[in-house]
Amino acid sequence: MFVDSHCHINFPELIADIDGVIARMSDSQVEKALCVSVNINTLPEIVKLANTYNNIYASAGVHPTEKLTSNPSTDYLCELSAQNKIIAIGETGLDYFRTEGSMDWQQERFRRHIRCAKEVNKPLIIHTREAREDTIRIMKEEKADNVGGVMHCFTETWDMARAAIDMGFMISFSGIVTFKNATEVKSVAAKIPLDNMLIETDSPYLAPVPYRGKTNEPSFVKYVAEEIAKLRKVDVGNIARVTTNNFHKLFRV
Template identity: 45%
Template sequence: MFLVDSHCHLDGLDYQTLHHSVDDVLAKAAARDVNFFLAVATTLPGYTAMRELIGQRENVAFSCGVHPLNQDEEYDPETLRELAAHEGVVALGETGLDYFYTPETKERQQQSFRHHIRIGRELNKPVIVHTRDAREDTLSILREEKVTDCGGVLHCFTEDRETAGKLLDMGFYISFSGIVTFRNAEQLRDAARYVPLDRLLVETDSPYLAPVPHRGKENQPAYVRDVAEYMAVLKGVSVDELAAATTENFATLFHIDPSRLQKS
């Protein structure tokens, strides 16, 4: 079995008390058949620091972007373009809209979201989208900026079946995190059953949102195995089948050579 953690913040883990190093984190994941990782940035300085922390690894790819909750300071879109063009960067983001925590930066969030999609189209790299309390604006901007030209994924999906359908119509992939295992997430489980197997991804979003039975602890890439096992039951397939499908989907979306997604 080969699993991919399609969205994790490797720079945000506890390297003081829980993990000795990035190598330690990845070894714990490999012990549970999680063998490839997409390390996602939330600021431009954070992207640079994250690449220094992780270094060049055959089993880690990067995404470069500015999170909608980090719009308190302006950034230069040209710098985003330059960094996103780096070798090893397979996506723009995470980007998107979050009106739940910072509605006061709504206008800046929307402008930033548009910048990410435009650069994604220019570089032929997909966008990783975060949305919270901003469903209609998220869908509208994706359409207006012709996101179908570069593709993308709605990560850590928490919306309903209807929203999933609209994203699928745009060619989007949909990624599920540990939230799908939470007791009160029945609407989300309904959406997970609806999304076809060839458009699914699994992720941890670590260090956040650890799945049951680890809820309350710091999340880590190893726990994507728990998400995959839960999703396999929801989809009525074996975990091996779900792992194979989500790994293939990951390679397709992020233009990654499938030979990198095999155990050596």
């Protein structure tokens, strides 16, 4: 049994055929999926999905590339996260690749999410891109290790993986690990402690090989597990079991 620790099945590409998406999950032995929030406006859709389908869970948060106008207070985030089946805070973090100008407001929003996570005692889902030093620095300054969480869709260096693991965080790999040119991601996936590993699709984006370029969906998470199993020379059942246990442990489901 697999778990997709990060997807966006409320996005138009997937919601249009949601019953098919859910059916193909069970055909592919994907027992659960965490539908991750990117803004406040669409949070009700996610909560509705989680309330409709037993095996769908939700998070509350605002993606780093969302506009400045969407900057909920720590208190408001905490209030939102009290809804049924919300098991995590995020996705939050820093994305300097897709942002121009001052990063101050992005950093401030990241800090608010960490404070909320600590207050409600729910793990963080962290998105980081071209912002390694600031991400780790803010995690340390805000004592994110008090609550833990996951560095999702990991594409950074071994040093960053190490720093996150030292703070008790998990590292989640997406379909990128199946891409031929993803040498660094493959090497991190081959050597991090299995106790710190999760797998995800980040669907509808980043479909793994052999579906690269197509619409991604939670049932494809098994290809991520298969690639990691190959890299580590272990059975795919082993990766499935460990990452599923890690998911249950981290998100307490």
